[in-house]
Amino acid sequence: MIPTRRSVITRPAPPTGNMEVALYIxxxxxxxxxxxxxxxxxxxxxxVQRFVSTFQTFLSRAGITGTxxxxxxxxxxxxxxxxxxxxxxxxxxxxxxxxxxxxxxHPGNTMNLFLVQSLRSASSGGNTVVGIDGTIPGPSSMxxxxxxxxxxxAADLFAGSLTSCGSNPNMAGCGPDRVAYxxxxxxxxxxxxxxxxxxxxANFDPLADTMKCACTTCASPxxxxxxxxxxxxxxxxxxxxxxxxxCGGGDNLMFWLLQAGVSLGNLSPEQGQVMRLNPLxx
Amino acid sequence: MIVFLIAALIxxxxxxxxxxxxxxxxxxxxxxxxxxxxxxxxxxxxxxxxISAARWKALGPKAAPLLEGVIADGAQFPxxxxxxxxxxxxxxxxxxxxxxxxxxxxxxxxVVVRVAAMHGAGQVLSSPRAVSELRPVLRSARNPxxxxxxxxxxxxxxxxxxxxxDQVSREAKANRGAFERALKQCGD
Numbered sequence: 001m002i003p004t005r006r007s008v009i010t011r012p013a014p015p016t017g018n019m020e021v022a023l024y025i026x027x028x029x030x031x032x033x034x035x036x037x038x039x040x041x042x043x044x045x046x047x048v049q050r051f052v053s054t055f056q057t058f059l060s061r062a063g064i065t066g067t068x069x070x071x072x073x074x075x076x077x078x079x080x081x082x083x084x085x086x087x088x089x090x091x092x093x094x095x096x097x098x099x100x101x102x103x104x105x106h107p108g109n110t111m112n113l114f115l116v117q118s119l120r121s122a123s124s125g126g127n128t129v130v131g132i133d134g135t136i137p138g139p140s141s142m143x144x145x146x147x148x149x150x151x152x153x154a155a156d157l158f159a160g161s162l163t164s165c166g167s168n169p170n171m172a173g174c175g176p177d178r179v180a181y182x183x184x185x186x187x188x189x190x191x192x193x194x195x196x197x198x199x200x201x202a203n204f205d206p207l208a209d210t211m212k213c214a215c216t217t218c219a220s221p222x223x224x225x226x227x228x229x230x231x232x233x234x235x236x237x238x239x240x241x242x243x244x245x246x247c248g249g250g251d252n253l254m255f256w257l258l259q260a261g262v263s264l265g266n267l268s269p270e271q272g273q274v275m276r277l278n279p280l281x282x
Numbered sequence: 283m284i285v286f287l288i289a290a291l292i293x294x295x296x297x298x299x300x301x302x303x304x305x306x307x308x309x310x311x312x313x314x315x316x317x318x319x320x321x322x323x324x325x326x327x328x329x330x331x332x333i334s335a336a337r338w339k340a341l342g343p344k345a346a347p348l349l350e351g352v353i354a355d356g357a358q359f360p361x362x363x364x365x366x367x368x369x370x371x372x373x374x375x376x377x378x379x380x381x382x383x384x385x386x387x388x389x390x391x392x393v394v395v396r397v398a399a400m401h402g403a404g405q406v407l408s409s410p411r412a413v414s415e416l417r418p419v420l421r422s423a424r425n426p427x428x429x430x431x432x433x434x435x436x437x438x439x440x441x442x443x444x445x446x447x448d449q450v451s452r453e454a455k456a457n458r459g460a461f462e463r464a465l466k467q468c469g470d
Contacts, residue, residue, distance in 0.1 A: 028425050029393070080459040083427020084397045087332070117427070118364065118394040120401065121332035127368045128398055130361050131329050155360045155394035178359060185329055199331055220317060232340040233311045238324040259327040 013273045016063040017281035021055075021187075022110040023070045024102060026082040027117045027154050039070035047158050051176035051183075054169050058184035058253060058265045062272035064281055066111075073102055084118040085151065087132050097146035100134055104144025111190060111280050112149030113183050119153055129153075130258075131182040133189035140190075140279040150186035154179050172260035181258055181265055188254050191278040193271055195256045196249040201237040202228060209268040211248025213237050213255075218247035239263060310342045322348050326365045333365070338372035346374035353381070353395075360392035367398035375406040382406060383415030386432070389424065397431050404435035412439040420449050429453070430460035437467035 023042075031037045031045045042048045052068045059066040073082075081099045089096050103112040119129050134147030142148060159175030169177045194205040201215025215227035215235055223235040239259035242250030249255055251264040254271065267275075275281065313321060322345055325333045338345070352358055352366035367385070371378045385391055385399035400419065403412050413436060420432035433449060436442030446468055450461050 027393075028427055074456075076456040076459055079426040079430065079457045080462070083393060083425060083460070084431050086463070087330075118397040120397070123332075125332075125335040125368075125372070127332040127334070128361065128364045128394065129328065129330050129332050133330075153361055153394065155364070155392055159359050159392075160357070175359060178361075182329060199328075220320075222314075222317065231309065232334075232337045233309060236321065236324045238320055239327070240320075256329065256331060257324065257327040258329050259323070 011277070013277050014063075014281075015276075016065070017276045018065045018067065019059065019281045020108060020110045021066050021068045022103065022106055022108070022112045023068055024073055024112065024114045024149075025070060026073050026078060026085075026099065026102075026114050028078045028082045029117060029154065029157075032158050039072045042070040043068075046162055047176050050162060050165060050174070051157060051180050054174075054177045054180035055183050057169060058180065058267075059187070061253075061265070061267045062275040064272075064275060069110075071106055073105075077102060081114075082116050084120055085116050087119045087121040087129050087151075088123045092146045096132065096134075096151065099151065100146055100148045101144055103148045107143050109141045109280060109282070110143065111187055112143065113186065114149055114151045115154040115157075115179075116151055117153065117155050119151060130155075131186045133186045136189045136194060137192040137278060138190035150183075150190050152179060152183045152186055169265055171258060171263050171265075178258065181253070181263065184265060185253055185258070188267075188271070188275065191275040191280065193254050193274055196252045196254045197237060197242065197256060199236050199256050200228075200234060205254065207268065207270040207274070209270045210252060210254075211242070211268075213242035213247045213249050218242060309340060311340045313341070315344075318342075318344055319348065321345075322369070325369060326352065326362050328365070333369070335372040338369045341369075341373055343374055346370060346377055349373065350377065353385075360394045363392070364394040364398040367395060367402055371402040371406055378402055379406040383411075386416060387418050393425065393428060396428060400428075400431045400435045404438045407439075409440035409442065412436065413442055413445060417445060420445060426453065426457040427460055430457070430464065433461050433464035434467065437464040443468035 029037050032047050056066045086095045121127055121129055130153040133150040139145050139147055156175040156178045165174035171178050171181050196205050196210045197213040204212045218241045219235040226233050226235055239250035239257045239262035242248055250262045251266045253265040253267055349366045349370040353363050382399040382402040386396050386403055403416055416432045416436055420429055423429045433446045437446050446464050
């Protein structure tokens with residue numbers, strides 16, 4: 001037997017931490033004044049300010065202070081990836097993987113979020129999704145790999161009026177808050193979090209203090225006999241069935257849905273601990 | 283062992299990343315109106331999980347008016363409207379056929395909605411109609427990425443590849459990477 005050397009690095013979970021967030025503007029889109037959205041004008045736009053502020057609010061629930069920096073990509077990369085990127089990963093040459101390598105332009109210990117217009121999954125018949133993370137957890141501190149980041153649809157960023165946003169995160173009526181929610185959700189995956197409850201209500205994260213929402217208990221009574229089925233009639237656990245008692249977690253940032261009126265972006269202490277222990281958080 | 287375990291965890295792609303859903307036989311579900319509404323709401327609220335055409339179809343034609351209402355409501359978020367377009371294409375292709383061309387061409391519609399409509403046009407329109415409805419987008423959409431999406435939809439239509447190749451020859455070099463999927467579909 002070949003002798004192996006094992007090293008385990010441990011550190012106590014700090015109560016707070018800082019994280020640099022690199023936001024790549026891959027989408028070919030205009031800001032709220034109609035000018036092309038660029039890294040140089042992004043933070044002057046009130047919708048983008050709201051997005052950043054709400055994103056930071058979600059991170060703060062894990063004790064993390066996020067600092068956001070925007071970056072542009074080339075016109076060719078915008079045209080190739082920014083309008084509609086395939087969410088299917090077929091290998092290191094897939095569009096998503098190749099887009100993540102753009103982070104090599106800015107080395108550093110950063111959480112990389114790529115903002116595009118549309119994401120579609122050809123494997124499901126080409127249907128729309130709004131966020132994808134490279135891997136759980138992501139390859140923290142290594143920019144430029146085929147999994148160095150997460151992608152978020154920014155299509156809702158300038159939707160609606162800021163006057164409907166209010167003082168707290170409002171995913172029901174505030175476009176920037178929706179994009180912030182998706183960005184924070186994908187960041188949670190990159191830092192090591194799984195969905196608290198998956199679509200089928202049969203798979204859950206391994207944490208002890210997150211609320212779960214089991215199909216066999218929480219699906220509508222007429223749907224419960226179909227729990228565990230692999231057919232198209234298997235129930236999908238909606239967030240509003242997961243709001244109290246033994247059926248909880250619909251309000252958690254890492255629930256599998258973003259459902260207006262239920263999703264609040266909450267995080268449990270253990271979720272915060274997982275996030276803060278990631279090497280991206282210093 | 284721990285090192286290997288950690289390495290395996292880091293290297294393992296997320297199981298749901300592609301959201302791959304096997305082709306399932308479509309069996310219509312028996313849902314009450316309230317359950318149908320809840321299911322539509324759930325499908326429109328997904329983050330990473332794509333809803334397969336089979337799952338949409340299983341909701342049956344009663345889902346169509348709900349989805350049409352979402353698509354027509356400009357106050358809804360663009361990503362939700364785009365998902366509703368996806369759903370309508372699956373549950374009521376005939377009804378979707380009446381709107382996808384118009385949505386795809388409308389420069390005032392959000393990009394994500396136009397992309398969904400173009401994808402649908404390639405599925406629910408006859409080849410000649412898809413070519414005639416999407417040609418204006420292919421040739422003159424302001425956003426090169428949208429022109430590339432029109433190309434991709436047309437690459438699946440009979441006669442569409444000629445249009446695609448002509449457009450690629452007109453595009454600036456910087457934009458041609460966006461047409462890769464369409465050209466690949468055309469066998470180039």
